[in-house]
Amino acid sequence: MRLPPQLTANAPFANALNAVATAAGTLPALVAGLITAVEAEDEGGIADKSGEILQTVVQLISAIDTIATTLDSAGPGLPGVVAADVSAFAAVLPARLVDYLILRYLETYYPLLCANLQFLAIVERTAVAGTDATHPPYYLRRTTLSRSATGSSRRKM
Numbered sequence: 216m217r218l219p220p221q222l223t224a225n226a227p228f229a230n231a232l233n234a235v236a237t238a239a240g241t242l243p244a245l246v247a248g249l250i251t252a253v254e255a256e257d258e259g260g261i262a263d264k265s266g267e268i269l270q271t272v273v274q275l276i277s278a279i280d281t282i283a284t285t286l287d288s289a290g291p292g293l294p295g296v297v298a299a300d301v302s303a304f305a306a307v308l309p310a311r312l313v314d315y316l317i318l319r320y321l322e323t324y325y326p327l328l329c330a331n332l333q334f335l336a337i338v339e340r341t342a343v344a345g346t347d348a349t350h351p352p353y354y355l356r357r358t359t360l361s362r363s364a365t366g367s368s369r370r371k372m
Contacts, residue, residue, distance in 0.1 A: 216296070216300065216301070216304045216349060216350060217348065217349050217350070217351055218286075218293065218296065218301075219293050219294055219295050219296060221293060221294060222286070222289060222293060225285060225289045227281070227285040227288075228282065228285040228286060228289060230281075231278050231279075231281035231282040231285055232282060234274065234277075234278035234281070235275060235278040235279060235282065238271050238272075238274045238275035238278060239275060239316070241271055242268070242271055242272075242275075245264060245267050245268045245271060246268065248260070248264045248267075249261065249264035249265060249268060252264050276309070276313070279308070279309045279312050279313065280309050282308065282309075282312075283305045283306070283308040283309050284305070286301060286304070286305040286308065287301065287302050287305035287306070289301075290302055290305065295349065296349055300349070300350075310357075311355075311357065314356055314357040314358050315356050317358065318338055318340070318356040318357075318358070319356070321338075336359060337358065337359055337360060338356070338357070338358050338359065339355070339356070339357050339358075339359055340354055340355070340356050341354065341355045342354055342355075343355050
């Protein structure tokens with residue numbers, strides 16, 4: 216969904232976007248620190264970096280939820296979009312954004328792993344046709360772990 220530029224004037228929305236960018240921006244250095252600690256077999260460093268990563272991920276998820284909440288609140292006042300479309304978009308935004316971030320990371324840094332996960336139907340990448348200027352074409356990227364777990368629990372051995 217293409218949102219109008221007036222949304223950036225909404226202070227809570229802009230603050231939530233900045234919080235997501237800040238938290239996501241610190242993750243690469245934290246992960247690099249964790250890798251260094253693992254390679255050095257530094258158990259204290261592993262624990263410290265793991266805690267920092269978890270704390271940052273919690274902040275990231277909280278900020279993503281805030282984006283969805285503020286977007287849903289701002290929806291009725293946004294020009295050029297239907298409020299119900301904005302609410303529907305905001306409702307699925309947190310899960311879709313997390314899926315998108317994970318899958319874009321895998322596509323970029325581990326393309327073979329991503330292709331295998333797609334082959335195993337653990338992740339999906341589907342082209343979605345656009346319907347108008349507000350709803351342009353895009354690729355829907357999502358994990359299917361809950362569906363895979365449900366399907367695998369039904370299989371008989």
